[in-house]
Amino acid sequence: MSFLIDSSIMITSQIFFFGFGxxxxxxxxxxxxxxxQYVVQVIFSVTFAxxxxxxxxxxxxxxxxxxxxxxxxxxxxxxxxxxxxxxxMVPFYIGYFIVSxxxxxxxxxxxxxxxxxxxxxxxxxxLGDPFPILSPKHGILSIEQLISRVGVIGVTLMALLSGFGxxxxxxxxxxxxxxxxxxxxxxALERRLLQTMDMIISKKKRMAMTRRTMFQKGEVHNKPSxxxxxxxxxxxxxxxxxxxxxxxxxxxxxxxxxxxxxxxTADLYxxxxxxxxxxxxxxxYFNFLGYFFxxxxxxxxxxxxxxxxxxxxxxxxxxxxxxxxxxxxLGIQFDMLAMQLPLxxxxxxxxxxGITAASHSExxxxxxxxxxCDSDEGEVLVPTHFLHSGxxxxxxxxxxxxxxxxxxxxxxxxx
Amino acid sequence: xxxxxxxxxxxxxxFSFSKRGVGKSSLVHLLCQNQVLGNPSWTVGCSVDVRVHDxxxxxxxxxxxxxxxxxxxxxxxxxxxxxxxxxxxxxxVNGIILVHxxxxxxxxxxxxxxxxxxxxxDLVPTGVLxxxxxxxxxxxxxxxxxxxxxxxxxxxxHETKRHEVLTRTxxxxxxxxxEEINLxxxxxxxxxxxxxxxxxxxxxxDKVIEKxxxxxxxxxxxxxxxRKRFGGGTLKSLHYD
Numbered sequence: 001m002s003f004l005i006d007s008s009i010m011i012t013s014q015i016f017f018f019g020f021g022x023x024x025x026x027x028x029x030x031x032x033x034x035x036x037q038y039v040v041q042v043i044f045s046v047t048f049a050x051x052x053x054x055x056x057x058x059x060x061x062x063x064x065x066x067x068x069x070x071x072x073x074x075x076x077x078x079x080x081x082x083x084x085x086x087x088x089m090v091p092f093y094i095g096y097f098i099v100s101x102x103x104x105x106x107x108x109x110x111x112x113x114x115x116x117x118x119x120x121x122x123x124x125x126x127l128g129d130p131f132p133i134l135s136p137k138h139g140i141l142s143i144e145q146l147i148s149r150v151g152v153i154g155v156t157l158m159a160l161l162s163g164f165g166x167x168x169x170x171x172x173x174x175x176x177x178x179x180x181x182x183x184x185x186x187x188a189l190e191r192r193l194l195q196t197m198d199m200i201i202s203k204k205k206r207m208a209m210t211r212r213t214m215f216q217k218g219e220v221h222n223k224p225s226x227x228x229x230x231x232x233x234x235x236x237x238x239x240x241x242x243x244x245x246x247x248x249x250x251x252x253x254x255x256x257x258x259x260x261x262x263x264x265t266a267d268l269y270x271x272x273x274x275x276x277x278x279x280x281x282x283x284x285y286f287n288f289l290g291y292f293f294x295x296x297x298x299x300x301x302x303x304x305x306x307x308x309x310x311x312x313x314x315x316x317x318x319x320x321x322x323x324x325x326x327x328x329x330l331g332i333q334f335d336m337l338a339m340q341l342p343l344x345x346x347x348x349x350x351x352x353x354g355i356t357a358a359s360h361s362e363x364x365x366x367x368x369x370x371x372x373c374d375s376d377e378g379e380v381l382v383p384t385h386f387l388h389s390g391x392x393x394x395x396x397x398x399x400x401x402x403x404x405x406x407x408x409x410x411x412x413x414x415x
Numbered sequence: 416x417x418x419x420x421x422x423x424x425x426x427x428x429x430f431s432f433s434k435r436g437v438g439k440s441s442l443v444h445l446l447c448q449n450q451v452l453g454n455p456s457w458t459v460g461c462s463v464d465v466r467v468h469d470x471x472x473x474x475x476x477x478x479x480x481x482x483x484x485x486x487x488x489x490x491x492x493x494x495x496x497x498x499x500x501x502x503x504x505x506x507x508v509n510g511i512i513l514v515h516x517x518x519x520x521x522x523x524x525x526x527x528x529x530x531x532x533x534x535x536x537d538l539v540p541t542g543v544l545x546x547x548x549x550x551x552x553x554x555x556x557x558x559x560x561x562x563x564x565x566x567x568x569x570x571x572x573h574e575t576k577r578h579e580v581l582t583r584t585x586x587x588x589x590x591x592x593x594e595e596i597n598l599x600x601x602x603x604x605x606x607x608x609x610x611x612x613x614x615x616x617x618x619x620x621d622k623v624i625e626k627x628x629x630x631x632x633x634x635x636x637x638x639x640x641x642r643k644r645f646g647g648g649t650l651k652s653l654h655y656d
Contacts, residue, residue, distance in 0.1 A: 034519045190503045197463060197485075197504075204465040205481050208447070212467050255462060262460025262500060269496035 006070035013056055014049050021048030037097070043089060050082050083146045091120045124149055166297050170290040178278065181271045189268060193261040200254045207247050214241075438567040439514050441600035443484045446616075449603060461487045461504055468620045480624055484512075498532070505533060510561045510623035515587075517566040517580055517597060523587050526564070530591065534560070561622045562593035563615075570599040594619055 022045045026035070035041055057075050060066050095116030099109045128149045277283045306312070440458055444450065447464040466482045487501050511533060515523040566584050581597065588595035596612050598605035606613050 031521070034521055190500075193503065197461060200463050201465060201483055204463060204483075208465045208467045208481070211448075258462075259460040265503070266494075266497050266500040269499045270494065273496055 002067045003070045003073075006066045007074070009066070010053065010056075010074050014053050017049040017052040018045045021045035024048075039093065040097075043085065043093065047082075047085055047090070050078055050085070054078050054082065079143060079147070083143065083150065086150060087121075087124070087146055092117045095120070127152060166293055166300075170294040170297070172290075174287060174290040174294070178271060178275055181268050181275065186265065186268050186272070189261065189265050193258060193265060196254055196258045196261060200251055200258065203247050203251050203254070207244055207251070210244055210247075438516070438600045439486055442514060442565065442567060442598075443486050445600050445603060445606060447484060449606075458486055461485055468617070468624075470621055470624050480620075482620060482623075501532075508533060508560055509627045510563070510619070512563045512565060513591065513593070514565045514567060515584075516568055517584065518568050518571050520583075523566075523584065526587070526591075530562070559626065561619060561626060562591050563619045564588040564591060564593050564595045566595070566597040567600050569597050569605075570602065 022041065025041050025044050030041075053074075057071060057078065060071060092113060096109060096113035099105050099112045099116065105112045128145065131148065131152065278287060440462065443462075443464045447466040463486070464484045466484065468480050468482050470476075470478045470480050485504055487504050511530065513526045513530060515526055564584070564587060572580055584595060584597060594615050596615055598612060604610075606616065
C-alpha cells in the first residue's frame with residue numbers, strides 16, 4: 001500500500017519535471033525557431049525529468065522520506081531508464097539527424113546512423129580501459145560498466161564547466177580588466193565605419209554600372225565554367241571584366257575592414273556598458289565575488305600542482321576542512337539536516353573541481369578507492385560523494401543489502 | 416556629390432530586416448546581381464550591395480537610380496551593445512524590406528520588433544520604447560517609409576501546406592500595410608522580368624525613389640529630355656540577421 005503511495009508521489013513529480021522541461025525547451029531554447037521534430041523535445045524533457053527524479057531520490061534518501069524498498073525500486077528503475085536514454089537513444093538520434101542533413105547519405109540514413117552509433121559505442125567502451133572497472137564478478141553488459149563510463153564522462157564535463165566558470169567569472173566582473181572607453185572613442189570609430197561603408201558603396205556603384213553597360217553592349221559576362229572555361233579566362237578576358245575583378249578585390253578587402261570595425265564598435269559599446277554596470281551596487285558585489293573567486297582559483301591550482309608533484313591524494317577540500325575546523329574546535333553545534341544538503345552539494349562540486357585539477361593518476365587512485373568499496377556481500381552504499389570523514393560522527397550512513405551486486409559508482413570513501 | 420554634370424548622387428536607404436539564417440544575403444545578391452549566391456555565409460556587421468534601377472521604366476520620365484541595400488547582421492534579441500552599434504546604420508532610411516522565413520513561423524513574429532527598432536531609431540537604443548513590444552497599428556499608420564515584406568525559402572514548403580502559409584503571410588503584409596513577395600532565393604525565375612514579383616518590386620522601388628526625391632522637394636521634378644539620364648540614388652537596405 002505504501003508502495004503505491006510512494007510510486008504515485010514519484011510519478012507526479014516526474015510528470016511535473018517533464019512539463020517543466022517541455023516548457024523550458026519551448027520558451028528558452030527554441031524561442032526563435034519552430035520545432036519540426038517533436039522527438040527532440042520529448043527526449044529532452046524525458047532526460048530532464050529522470051535526472052531531476054534521481055536528484056529528488058537522493059534528497060529523499062538523506063531526509064528519510066518514503067519507504068526504503070520503494071525508494072530502492074525507483075532508484076533502480078531510474079538508473080535503467082537514464083542509461084537506456086543516454087547510451088542508446090540520444091547518440092542514435094544525434095547520428096540520425098546529422099546524417100539526415102547530409103544530402104548524399106539521405107537515402108540510407110538509417111543505415112548510416114546505425115553505423116555512427118556503433119562507432120560511438122566502440123569509443124565509449126574504450127573509455128573504460130584505463131580505469132580498473134572490469135572485475136570478474138560483473139558481466140560485460142551490466143549496469144556497473146555503463147554507469148562507470150557515464151560517470152567518468154559526466155564528472156569530467158562538470159569539472160571542466162565549473163573550472164571554466166570559476167575563471168570566466170572573475171574575468172568578466174573584475175573591474176581591473178576594464179579599460180576606459182569614452183564617448184568620443186565610440187563616435188570616432190563609428191565615423192570610420194561609415195566612411196568605409198561609403199567607400200564600398202561607391203566601388204559597388206561603379207561595378208554595377210560597368211556590368212550594366214557591358215550587358216547592354218551585348219558582352220555576356222560568362223563565369224568560367226569547367227576546366228576549359230578556366231583556361232580560356234586566363235588568356236582572354238574582356239577589359240570590362242578585368243576592371244570588375246580588380247574592383248571586386250578592393251571591395252573584398254574593404255568589406256573585411258568594415259567587419260572588423262563593426263566588431264570593434266560593438267566591443268566598445270559592451271565595455272561601456274560593463275563600466276556602467278560596475279558602478280552599480282550589484283556590480284560592486286560581483287566585483288568582490290570576482291576577487292574572492294580569483295584567490296580561490298589560484299589556491300586550487302596551487303594545491304593541485306602540489307598534489308601532482310608530490311603524488312599525494314587530495315583528501316578534503318577547503319570548504320569541508322573549514323567546516324571541520326569550525327565544528328571541532330569551536331564546538332558549534334548546528335542543525336545537521338538543514339546544513340547537510342547545501343554544504344554537501346557545494347563540497348561535491350569542489351570534489352569535482354578537485355578531480356579535474358588533479359592529474360589523471362589521481363583520478364585512477366580515486367577510482368581504485370571506489371571499486372574497493374565493493375564488499376563481498378554485494379552491499380550497495382547509496383549516498384553519493386557527499387560523505388566525508390569529517391561528517392561521519394554526525395551523519396547517518398545508509399546501507400542496503402541487495403540481491404544483485406549492483407554497485408553505485410557514486411559512492412566515495414575517504415580514509 | 417556630382418559626377419560629370421549629369422549624375423547626381425544622393426543617398427537612399429533601404430533596410431531589410433529579418434532573423435538570422437533567413438536568407439537576406441542570398442536575396443540581396445539575387446536582387447543586385449541577378450545571380451544566385453553560391454556560398455552564403457554568416458553576415459557579420461553590415462554588407463552593402465548596389466542595384467541599378469530604372470525609375471518609371473518605359474515612360475518618358477525614365478531615370479536611372481542606384482539603390483543601396485544595407486544588410487546588417489544581428490538578431491532582434493541580441494545584446495544591447497550590438498543594437499547600439501546597429502543604430503549607427505539607421506540614419507536616413509528611405510525604405511524597409513522585411514524578410515522572413517516561410518518555413519519558420521517565429522521569424523515573422525519578430526518582424527514587428529524589427530520594424531519598431533528601425534522606426535524608433537531616434538530614441539536612445541537602450542531607452543524605453545513606446546510600446547511594450549506588442550504590435551500597435553498606430554505605429555505604422557503615420558509611417559511614411561515604404562515597406563515591403565518578402566518571404567524566403569518558398570521551395571521548402573510542401574504543396575499541401577502552401578495555402579495555409581500564404582494566407583498567414585498575407586495577413587502579415589496587411590498588418591504592415593505593405594506589399595508582399597514570396598520567393599526562393601536560389602531560383603532566379605521568381606524575379607524574372609515581367610513576372611508579378613518583378614512588377615511589385617519595381618513598383619516598390621519607384622515608391623521609395625518618389626518619397627525620397629519628389630515629395631521632399633514638395634513638387635515634381637519636370638521630365639528630362641534625356642531618356643537615359645543617370646540619377647544617383649542609393650537605397651541602403653539593412654538586413655538584420
